[in-house]
Amino acid sequence: MFTKAFRVKSNTVIKGSDRRKLKADVSAAFPSLSADDLKELVPNKEELNVVKIYAHKGDAVTLYVLHRNPLFFQLEKHLYPTVYTLWQYPDLLPAFTTWPPVLQKLTGGADLMLPGVVISSTGLPDVNKGNSCAVNVVSNRAPVAVGTAAMSSREMRTSGMKGKGVNVLHTYMDQLWAFGDKSAPPVISVTDPSVQAEADLDARESGEEETEEMARESEGQNDVSGMTAVESSCQNFQDLSIQDGRKEEKTEEVHGEQEDTRSLQEQMDSLLFQCFLHALKSKVKKSELPLLTGTFLRKHMAACCPKGKNLDIKKSSYKKLSKFLQSMQKEHSLVRVKELSKGVDSIVEVDWRNPELCSFCIPEDWEPPEDCAEDRVSCEVVYKPPEITLLYAVTARLEPLFQDAKKKKGTVLQASEVRSIITDYVKRNELVHEINKSYVNISPVLCDCLLEKSEYQEVGTLKWDDLFSRTLSRMQSCHQLQFPGQVPVVRKGQVDPIDISVASRGSNKKVTTIKNLEGFGIEPAVVADTLQHVVQASSVLHDVPGAKDRQLVQIQGNQVHHIGKLLLEQYQIPRKYIQGLDKAPKAGKKK
Incomplete structure (x- = not known):
């Protein structure tokens, strides 16, 4: 079952109720375990993970992992111990003994046949058909395989020890064993004299x-x-x-030695094919399909390239990615490529049972790239939105009003500081109205700074709120961006919101563009790549005309809903700084 690589669906820490249920299931399945043994296998406080996987044949299996080692696997509601558990408790399951050479066959995916079973002086272990059992070798009592009995002990003796004895599910040195720490089995002495x-x-x-x-x-x-x-x-x-x-x-x-004699073109063809199989076997998940061919090359195949080598399709005999994938489709039947939208190819199907793919083994000397391309989400620095503070700069017209507070032209202040300075100026110059305290008398300085020419003869008093609002409106707007762990950045003008727009192209096709991401410290390339994975649509970057080091993201279709969800939830940008969210397609209408 685990002779070939499996696909991990989820990996989560077990809940308290599930931990208690697991302990009860283990106790029921293996009654020979004592209370201390159960506490050691399923500890109360140590972290125990539940890993749900799909075997290469599509079987859904649940693993229970402790200290990096899988202890049990559950298949069709039946609980089986792994070899790691059996090395701690070798008598947990009835065991059949065989010869060391048979182990090679078992690790290759074969079942244990009765002619290869060594019968001890006590006879065969007592099992019924379908019972869980283990397999060890004559020189060591440590189990090397786990499976189910193909027939009862009585039927085995009646058949003259012919036919299948154990349906093997898991062996030492298979992919389930490799999921753990890959330790070697202990040497447990054989107690039976005949064996x-x-x-x-x-x-x-x-x-x-x-x-x-x-x-x-x-x-x-x-x-x-x-x-x-x-x-x-x-x-x-x-x-x-x-x-x-x-x-x-x-x-x-x-x-x-063979590689040394090949041409550079042949070497690149071989490297392409190796990275292609490696990416399909260990990187691509069924849930990712359909997968853009460009993304497959950039994110998956490039991550599988051996250290010190570079993939360059132009140096191969294919010259283009499309021709290479056509060859993989026609000559090897590994994938099926389809043009889902005009000019954009996607991998829509993978033959996971293809013999070439199944027999491919990941090179032992391969190391994941340092930039963690294979796990982009977990390796990226977590984005934290900036703290935005609105500021106001003193202008030349308002400089006399702030002269007493020693604030010159260009001084940047917060709204609360402006309010405090104006209040202090009014009280110091005794400008509060004698009868109605909610009004302020206009002095010559306030007249020149805050009133229009048409108001000079008409307006003699202003309300406090009007006084403050007029002052702020005549100051230059600024804003401060405070990114976590960085020096605050003060910029002139209002905060440019992230602008989302939808435009129509030929044949009534829609494209969505996103601008001003850099103003919030967001990389446009990261947003483009993330959206490409989420919506499975082509995305490109364009330079913004007249703006240095600015790019806009363009993605096919009306993707306003997905973009808004990404910016609001993942990047935590306040809604007031996102413009164009109302352009999302209405429910029930075609995009």
Whole structure:
């Protein structure tokens, strides 16, 4: 089940009620566990994660992960322990014993056949058809596989130990094991004398075969069958992993020698194909389809490029991404590409069961890029909106009014400071009306600063509110942007709101543009990329004419609703600083 890579749907911390339910389920499924064992497997306070995955064949599986290691997996409401759990509690499940070479077959996806079962002096373990069981090898009691019994113990004996014995679900060195810390199994001594005798005999035979193989190698007889014989005679699975590692190293060396003899064009074709398979296997999720081809190349294939190498389609035989994807569709049947909108291609379907894709293995020396391209959302610096403060600058006309407060032309003040200075000026010059205190008498300075020429002879008093509003309206508007952790920035003029507009193009197609994102410290490229993923529509950046270092985002269709949701919820921009939200398409109407 886990021989090939699986897709993670969600990974969340378990809730208190679910933790109690899990503990009850584990206790019911494995009654041999004591209360202390249950507390160790399902601790009350330590973080326990619930990971929902889809296996490569589409099966929905739930994993329970503690300290990075999956402890149990649930399939069709049945709970099974992983090898990590069985290494702590080797007697948790009835176990069938087999030979070390059989482990290679099990890790490759095969089930355990009865002719490969070693019967101990106590006989076969007592199981019924469908019961959970484990598999170990003669030299070590640590389980290396988990599955279900294909038939009962009685049926196994009746059949003469022929046919399938265990339907294997999970093995050591499969993808579920690789989801954990990839530790090697412990060595647990075999207690049954008959099984120990079989292990000793197997070790002696393995030693003899290995000696013969070494002799053949010294004579120059380097055949592959000899290598297989040595590997199949390993005493335990640690030896197997060592041999496999050596074999992979030799394969990589040979492959490297072949690359040296190829042309640059052939090398780039090979690199493209490798990154293509790597991206499909580990990056692309079914929920992302349809996926823009440009996004697939920029975000997924580029992230899978080995360190020290660069993808350059122009240096390949394909020259264009569209031709490369057509080849992947026609010659390999890996994907299906469709033009969902005019001039814009998208990957609409992936053949997850394609043999080339299933057999592809991610290179062990591959390292994720430092910029975390494969997980853009989690690696980006979290955006925090600026704190915007409205300010007012003293103008030449109002300078006499602020002279006593020693505020010269160009001095920037907040509204509360302006109010305080005007109030102090009125009281100091005794301008409050003698009868009605809500009015202020107009002095020559106030007349020159606040009144129009037509009002000179007509207006003798002003209300307090009118006095303040006239003062602020005759000052130059400014604003201050305070980004977290940065020095405040003061700019002249009103705050330019983010402007969202919708325009029609040929054939009555609509495009949405967004301007003035830089004023709020938002990168237009990030917004364009995010919207492209959300709405699955093409987006481009254009320079704003006459504005240096300013860009506008243009995206196909009327996307005002999605843009508004992005700016209001993710970027937390106040609604009053977003212009054009009313242009969203009405419910029930075609965009």
